[in-house]
Amino acid sequence: MLKSFDLRQKKVIDVDTAEKIGYIRDMDIDFENGKINSVSIPCGGFFHIFKKVERTVIPWENIIAIGSEFVIVRVSGTDICHGNVN
Numbered sequence: 001m002l003k004s005f006d007l008r009q010k011k012v013i014d015v016d017t018a019e020k021i022g023y024i025r026d027m028d029i030d031f032e033n034g035k036i037n038s039v040s041i042p043c044g045g046f047f048h049i050f051k052k053v054e055r056t057v058i059p060w061e062n063i064i065a066i067g068s069e070f071v072i073v074r075v076s077g078t079d080i081c082h083g084n085v086n
Helices: 003-008
Strands: 011-014 020-021 026-030 037-042 057-059 062-066 070-073
Touching: 020 037
Parallel strands: 011 070
Antiparallel strands: 011 020, 026 037, 037 057, 062 070
16 A cells, blocks of 8 residues: 555656656545545745745646656646756
């Protein structure tokens, strides 16, 4: 079983460009159905504790694979904020 903490430790990579997008910071979970709807990746690094941050939201359907170190996603059609190079 994969835990949310485990997902947050993995680098998120775009399958089309092979570029690192960042790390998963948050998840939209449907507790009633037990499914993850989407994951979000903050823009601009880790120094966003006291301010609102833009984020890239990736629908769960766009997650292609979850490996031991990486989460491979397809982000075409998704608004991606640049600067997620942590």
